[in-house]
Amino acid sequence: MTGTSYAELLRLTAPEIVVGLAGLLVLVLDLSVLRRTAIAVRFHSAVVAGCAGCVIAWVVLDKFPAQGSLPAGMLVVNPLTQLIQIALLGLAIVVLLLVDSARFTTHVGEYCALILFATTAMMLLVSTQNLLVLFISIEFLSLSLYIMTGFDKESAQSAEAALKYFLFGGMSAGILLFGMSLLYGISGSLALQPIGAAVSQSPGDPMLTLAMVMVVAGFGFKIAAAPFHMWAPEVYQGAPTASAALVASSSKVASFFALFLAFNLGLRAAAGSAAWGMYSAGWASLIAILAAVSMLWGNLAAIAQTSFRRLLAYSAIGHAGYMLIALVVHSRQSLTALVYYVITYALATVGAFAVLSALEGEGVDAIADFRGLGKRAPDLAFCLLIFLLSLAGVPPLAGFFGKFYVFTSALEGTNHFGLLWLVLLALAMSVVSFYYYLKVLKQAYVSAPVTGAPPIHVAVATRLAVWSAATLVLLLGCLPGLLLNKVATTLGSAVQ
Amino acid sequence: MLAWTIYLSFIGAAAVALTPTGRPLFARVTALLTSLAVLGIAIAAVVEGGGQPITIVRAPWISRLGIEYYLAADGISLTLVLLTGIAAVAGILFSWNIERRVRDFFALYLVLIGAVYGVFLSFDLLLLFVFYEIAIIPKYFLIAIWGSKRCEYAAMKLVLYSFAGSALVLAGTVAAYCVSGQHTLSLDALANFPFPAHFQMWAFPMVFVGFAVLAGMWPFHTWAPTGHAAAPTAASMLLAGVVMKLGAYGCLRVAMMLFPRGLDPWGFRVLGLGSWQQVFAVVAVIGIVYGATVALVQKDLKFVVGYSSVSHMGFVLLGLMTLNRIGLSGAVYQMFSHGIIAGLLFAVVGRMVYERTHTRDLGELSRIPLGRLIPFAAVTFVLAWMASIGLPGFSGFIAELQVLIGSWRAFPWLSWIAGLGILIGIAFSWRALQATFFGEGVTASDTEHPMPPITVPERLGAYLLLATTIVLGLYPRLLMSLILPALNSPLFEQLHRGAWK
Numbered sequence: 001m002t003g004t005s006y007a008e009l010l011r012l013t014a015p016e017i018v019v020g021l022a023g024l025l026v027l028v029l030d031l032s033v034l035r036r037t038a039i040a041v042r043f044h045s046a047v048v049a050g051c052a053g054c055v056i057a058w059v060v061l062d063k064f065p066a067q068g069s070l071p072a073g074m075l076v077v078n079p080l081t082q083l084i085q086i087a088l089l090g091l092a093i094v095v096l097l098l099v100d101s102a103r104f105t106t107h108v109g110e111y112c113a114l115i116l117f118a119t120t121a122m123m124l125l126v127s128t129q130n131l132l133v134l135f136i137s138i139e140f141l142s143l144s145l146y147i148m149t150g151f152d153k154e155s156a157q158s159a160e161a162a163l164k165y166f167l168f169g170g171m172s173a174g175i176l177l178f179g180m181s182l183l184y185g186i187s188g189s190l191a192l193q194p195i196g197a198a199v200s201q202s203p204g205d206p207m208l209t210l211a212m213v214m215v216v217a218g219f220g221f222k223i224a225a226a227p228f229h230m231w232a233p234e235v236y237q238g239a240p241t242a243s244a245a246l247v248a249s250s251s252k253v254a255s256f257f258a259l260f261l262a263f264n265l266g267l268r269a270a271a272g273s274a275a276w277g278m279y280s281a282g283w284a285s286l287i288a289i290l291a292a293v294s295m296l297w298g299n300l301a302a303i304a305q306t307s308f309r310r311l312l313a314y315s316a317i318g319h320a321g322y323m324l325i326a327l328v329v330h331s332r333q334s335l336t337a338l339v340y341y342v343i344t345y346a347l348a349t350v351g352a353f354a355v356l357s358a359l360e361g362e363g364v365d366a367i368a369d370f371r372g373l374g375k376r377a378p379d380l381a382f383c384l385l386i387f388l389l390s391l392a393g394v395p396p397l398a399g400f401f402g403k404f405y406v407f408t409s410a411l412e413g414t415n416h417f418g419l420l421w422l423v424l425l426a427l428a429m430s431v432v433s434f435y436y437y438l439k440v441l442k443q444a445y446v447s448a449p450v451t452g453a454p455p456i457h458v459a460v461a462t463r464l465a466v467w468s469a470a471t472l473v474l475l476l477g478c479l480p481g482l483l484l485n486k487v488a489t490t491l492g493s494a495v496q
Numbered sequence: 497m498l499a500w501t502i503y504l505s506f507i508g509a510a511a512v513a514l515t516p517t518g519r520p521l522f523a524r525v526t527a528l529l530t531s532l533a534v535l536g537i538a539i540a541a542v543v544e545g546g547g548q549p550i551t552i553v554r555a556p557w558i559s560r561l562g563i564e565y566y567l568a569a570d571g572i573s574l575t576l577v578l579l580t581g582i583a584a585v586a587g588i589l590f591s592w593n594i595e596r597r598v599r600d601f602f603a604l605y606l607v608l609i610g611a612v613y614g615v616f617l618s619f620d621l622l623l624l625f626v627f628y629e630i631a632i633i634p635k636y637f638l639i640a641i642w643g644s645k646r647c648e649y650a651a652m653k654l655v656l657y658s659f660a661g662s663a664l665v666l667a668g669t670v671a672a673y674c675v676s677g678q679h680t681l682s683l684d685a686l687a688n689f690p691f692p693a694h695f696q697m698w699a700f701p702m703v704f705v706g707f708a709v710l711a712g713m714w715p716f717h718t719w720a721p722t723g724h725a726a727a728p729t730a731a732s733m734l735l736a737g738v739v740m741k742l743g744a745y746g747c748l749r750v751a752m753m754l755f756p757r758g759l760d761p762w763g764f765r766v767l768g769l770g771s772w773q774q775v776f777a778v779v780a781v782i783g784i785v786y787g788a789t790v791a792l793v794q795k796d797l798k799f800v801v802g803y804s805s806v807s808h809m810g811f812v813l814l815g816l817m818t819l820n821r822i823g824l825s826g827a828v829y830q831m832f833s834h835g836i837i838a839g840l841l842f843a844v845v846g847r848m849v850y851e852r853t854h855t856r857d858l859g860e861l862s863r864i865p866l867g868r869l870i871p872f873a874a875v876t877f878v879l880a881w882m883a884s885i886g887l888p889g890f891s892g893f894i895a896e897l898q899v900l901i902g903s904w905r906a907f908p909w910l911s912w913i914a915g916l917g918i919l920i921g922i923a924f925s926w927r928a929l930q931a932t933f934f935g936e937g938v939t940a941s942d943t944e945h946p947m948p949p950i951t952v953p954e955r956l957g958a959y960l961l962l963a964t965t966i967v968l969g970l971y972p973r974l975l976m977s978l979i980l981p982a983l984n985s986p987l988f989e990q991l992h993r994g995a996w997k
Contacts, residue, residue, distance in 0.1 A: 389633065395625065400626075404666070427663040435656060485559075
């Protein structure tokens with residue numbers, strides 16, 4: 001760590017510092033000045049302050065981009081990580097808007113601060129290439145998310161979800177740390193680049209295999225890939241809506257990006273191959289199995305769900321499977337595809353949770369509760385249509401181009417269409433997914449509302465969140481070039 | 497100008513969707529005017545252009561992937577655009593009496609129409625796929641909301657079949673994109689790209705089956721009868737009339753045009769079949785005979801028409817698989833002709849008969865003296881069945897004759913079986929006609945079933961469709977002058993050079 005100037009550190013982490021400070025500010029404001037004011041005022045001011053922090057960080061990232069890196073890959077800030085950070089900030093703003101109308105807690109400041117802290121953790125997670133910082137960011141993120149999951153103290157479901165999340169998470173953190181320590185043992189370094197060099201010297205090391213399995217398992221938990229997905233349905237269902245939205249959207253973006261970088265930089269030489277007929281052991285083949293299992297189990301189990309949140313959870317497991325295909329390919333193009341996919345996926349998911357949060361007053365949880373939504377709140381129903389069809393992959397919505405690009409990269413990245421089997425499986429499963437998404441839309445549009453049900457009142461902030469997510473999904477679907485070009489040009493500086 | 501068929505339909509849909517509630521007439525009139533304007537554009541384009549490909553719009557869309565917003569038309573597209581225009585106008589006329597959620601109905605209807613135009617005019621494979629998928633969603637809601645009898649089941653079945661088919665198409669699209677390595681998905685560039693023969697061998701059947709699901713190919717046809725029977729009249733008219741053509745069009749435009757070598761002989765035989773051409777020809781003939789036979793024993797009048805559609809679409813597929821000029825032009829002619837005739841049949845069955853009698857059961861219908869009560873419907877139905885079984889003077893005759901001549905050259909023995917299918921077609925048509933309008937066991941008196949008279953929109957719609965089929969039956973050059981140049985164009989050159997005989 002010699003030769004690190006603190007000025008450099010501050011320069012590179014300026015956006016994270018802004019968000020972190022905003023979190024502290026929200027906390028202090030709420031606990032001091034606003035202590036005795038009405039709960040609505042406290043919520044409004046916390047949300048406004050939080051959003052302001054995110055916006056400032058965004059402006060810093062956009063207008064004064066600082067690029068560079070610290071020794072040992074502690075921090076590697078380049079245009080690509082900054083693009084991801086902007087996406088994380090955008091998602092955090094949407095989630096904060098959802099908090100505005102939430103009334104499940106009186107600990108307003110703590111809750112909003114946790115959202116900002118989690119965002120800070122995610123921003124660090126995507127901009128490091130060092131195992132230590134990686135692990136610390138993951139833990140920082142996870143701890144924030146555990147608390148946020150259990151924040152609804154009145155609800156037993158929330159507590160149960162948090163406990164399950166914590167137990168599974170703690171286990172997997174241990175496994176991940178064990179894997180990382182093995183990697184350190186092999187290479188004598190914590191930075192991903194030297195690890196990659198050491199791994200390429202002896203790709204067949206049995207210790208390495210063990211480390212790889214451990215790291216895959218640890219990350220598999222974070223991204224809820226089957227069979228490490230057990231916590232997801234509970235958390236999606238039990239957690240307060242805004243917490244679930246954060247878990248489902250931005251934490252996915254950050255984890256997938258970090259996962260890709262970790263494997264691609266650190267373990268590239270031990271990738272092996274999952275190509276049909278050219279199978280060789282390595283993490284790519286391991287991940288290919290995870291992808292296949294996730295797609296199968298996520299999509300098939302989603303059919304049986306009656307709760308909308310659990311349905312979203314299982315569909316998230318299925319989507320994790322699609323995104324893992326990009327990891328199996330681990331080419332430059334597939335990283336572009338993955339970034340596009342995960343950002344648009346996060347937008348659609350956060351939108352779906354925003355619709356749920358708008359319906360919170362109605363006590364909507366089961367799919368059947370959506371009946372007549374098209375009559376009672378036409379704009380919400382229309383946005384829900386956009387989100388779910390995007391998740392299902394109907395063009396011209398963003399989700400379709402994500403899938404198209406991932407599949408294209410999978411076929412182009414390998415010789416002789418070795419990954420065709422994964423692509424065909426993904427296509428078959430996306431047909432299955434139409435069934436359960438349409439089941440929800442059928443309730444919204446086909447079934448008549450319960451007689452006498454009044455029109456639904458939606459808070460302004462929630463409506464703003466829903467509409468901005470829907471607009472982006474539609475826009476990125478009609479003009480995918482907007483994001484694709486950006487990702488591709490920034491990619492030049494990120495991966496070798 | 498032709499691109500405005502798409503834009504205008506979508507604008508019309510938005511206009512209808514934004515009309516205030518409680519103004520059903522406004523929604524209807526807007527929809528009708530939109531579809532009329534679009535039909536006008538289509539006719540103008542047909543009058544103006546020949547069969548040669550014309551580029552309408554060509555602009556980069558997703559430049560990183562080399563995907564373009566590329567609309568173009570040749571004679572085949574124009575033929576089907578014209579069909580869509582006519583079917584759309586007729587469909588709106590026959591759904592004039594929809595009372596429930598009028599606004600939503602016509603908005604979805606216009607979205608579906610716009611997407612269909614988009615498919616027929618797209619010359620970029622991805623763009624085509626985008627429109628193809630957009631067309632699926634409104635179908636679901638049209639059937640599930642306004643349908644009858646098990647409509648949610650039928651709608652879901654139709655949508656899942658469509659999506660399964662389009663998943664195959666998407667796989668083929670992605671594979672073609674990666675194999676060609678040309679960084680483009682424009683159809684004319686891909687049509688000229690020599691894909692490796694072994695790739696075409698598996699890409700062709702995959703994409704062909706993917707599209708043929710929507711064309712009602714046996715054994716993937718089962719969505720069609722249930723979907724048609726459950727859908728509201730206008731939706732079944734569009735489904736049978738236009739949407740099934742999307743599938744057939746995709747088979748020709750994408751599968752056959754891009755992967756013609758996939759039709760070459762395999763070099764070995766399985767069950768006596770030596771190439772995908774023979775496999776699909778046999779499947780098409782099974783569809784013809786099977787559809788007709790099942791139609792013969794149906795009790796539900798709409799199912800009779802639904803299965804007859806499966807049978808008639810079999811002729812389209814058979815025509816495509818003949819791989820000779822007369823067979824292919826017959827197939828395209830049959831797409832048009834069946835679109836008009838199926839629309840007419842569903843209009844009579846769904847709108848004129850069912851909405852007056854509230855039954856589609858042939859046994860119950862035969863007890864109602866419909867022939868006397870609504871003679872206009874009876875006459876229309878008789879003419880429609882005459883056209884459907886391919887009597888000279890109607891468009892169906894020209895189409896099926898060409899297909900049969902073509903298949904006689906390619907596979908003589910299959911033509912015999914297809915001919916048998918026509919005979920069974922005459923039988924089931926006769927049976928349905930007699931039971932519906934000229935039932936012998938009439939027990940009810942005329943006054944027992946008060947029948948609202950046939951309305952003006954119904955008459956207009958029927959006249960439009962009847963006139964089309966008769967004009968094209970008497971003067972086939974009208975369409976042939978579009979279809980033939982298109983088939984001779986360089987786009988099909990690989991097909992000419994390869995398996996074409």
